[in-house]
Amino acid sequence: MFSSIKKWLNERKAAKAKKNAEKQLNAFKATLYSCGDNLKLFGTPEIMGTKNLIIGNDCRLNSGVYINARSGVTIGDDVTLSCGAKIISTGYDVEHWMETGEKIHTVDTPVYIGNHCWIGANAIILPGVKITGEYVVIGAGAVVTKDITESKVIVAGVPAKIIKNI
Numbered sequence: 001m002f003s004s005i006k007k008w009l010n011e012r013k014a015a016k017a018k019k020n021a022e023k024q025l026n027a028f029k030a031t032l033y034s035c036g037d038n039l040k041l042f043g044t045p046e047i048m049g050t051k052n053l054i055i056g057n058d059c060r061l062n063s064g065v066y067i068n069a070r071s072g073v074t075i076g077d078d079v080t081l082s083c084g085a086k087i088i089s090t091g092y093d094v095e096h097w098m099e100t101g102e103k104i105h106t107v108d109t110p111v112y113i114g115n116h117c118w119i120g121a122n123a124i125i126l127p128g129v130k131i132t133g134e135y136v137v138i139g140a141g142a143v144v145t146k147d148i149t150e151s152k153v154i155v156a157g158v159p160a161k162i163i164k165n166i
Contacts, residue, residue, distance in 0.1 A: 025041055028041065032047075035055045037057045042063055043063025045061045045067060046065070049068065049069035049073075052071065052073065054075065059079045059081075062082050062085070064084040066086045068086075074112045074113065075113045076117070078115055079119070080118045081119045084121050084122040085120070085122065085124075086123070089128075090105045111127065113131045114132050114133065117138070122140055123144070126145050129144050132147070132149050133153060135153075135166070139160075141158070142157055145160065148162075152165060152166045153166065
């Protein structure tokens with residue numbers, strides 16, 4: 001009898017946890033400009049500019065993900081952002097700062113990540129980058145500073161470059 005009560009309590013606990021996770025996911029999705037189906041959150045991402053963020057279908061955001069979407073970020077279908085990955089759509093105008101000492105954000109530097117991409121742990125996608133190739137893997141710790149137009153490639157390094165065709 002004790003084992004059946006314990007089993008029942010565990011089932012109730014699991015059902016409650018699932019319901020809470022669904023509530024959290026729905027609340028998160030409601031803050032976004034657009035979000036496709038089957039988004040999976042593993043932890044809580046930090047998002048700036050949620051109303052400028054578009055997420056496609058079947059995407060996964062892991063713990064420690066940071067997205068600055070103030071100038072716009074579009075994430076295609078079947079994209080995984082691994083632990084600590086960062087997407088940044090704004091930056092400082094360095095020339096203006098050097099001339100005047102004033103730090104101002106640049107504008108109109110949206111980031112685009114196409115379909116079937118995997119952004120590795122602690123990788124950084126900088127403002128204005130467009131990943132238009134499909135099945136692109138960004139290696140852990142890479143810093144992507146330029147567009148990636150090729151498909152089925154692995155990109156790694158600082159600054160990131162194609163290291164392998166797959």
